Amino acid sequence: DAKTTQPTSMDCAEGRAANLPCNHSTISGNEYVYWYRQIHSQGPQYIIHGLKNNETNEMASLIITEDRKSSTLILPHATLRDTAVYYCIVRVGGYSGGSNYKLTFGKGTLLTVNP
């Protein structure tokens, strides 16, 4: 799976949009971008994923650059409950015979939403 690079921490004001970047310059054509978040002492929560088109769901939007080397997770109206560590993961969609079935989280970005 391709490696990802995320900032260690970010701050955001409550009610404003939070834009979390992720670099994945070695991404392959069959690799998807997944975003999860983990609030302290809770299980990781799936947010969104995409291959090359921008995606939106009830939680967030995912913007993937045309060359697919980076992406941005957007929380449109951040609340205090969005304070968490956010993980960007790149992995093959579907079993490829390797070990892509297991998730591995890097350090992620600690997003702190301030009142």
Add this chain to the structure above:
Amino acid sequence: DGGITQSPKYLFRKEGQNVTLSCEQNLNHDAMYWYRQDPGQGLRLIYYSQIVNDFQKGDIAEGYSVSREKKESFPLTVTSAQKNPTAFYLCASSIGFDSNQPQHFGDGTRLSIL
């Protein structure tokens, strides 16, 4: 609401004791997984199951055992052979093992040694 339920939330184990962590899902997912998360570290895969009545060892299976007798249930037993069991245990499931759909997680069980 569909989801994954892990119980108990907190568990204490005495030396030499086996303990079992419960994981139940009502998402109708075929694949299920057990991960271990240590403080400040990422996820490590203990066991996974592609389908009912099947399971495979992950990267750190020693000292653990599982069963998959029902589609919705994937219990993990931490045996006395696991010498460093203190950790946060996470159960996950996905629609299929070979799908691009994401893994979804329960809220975890925190195991400590008395």
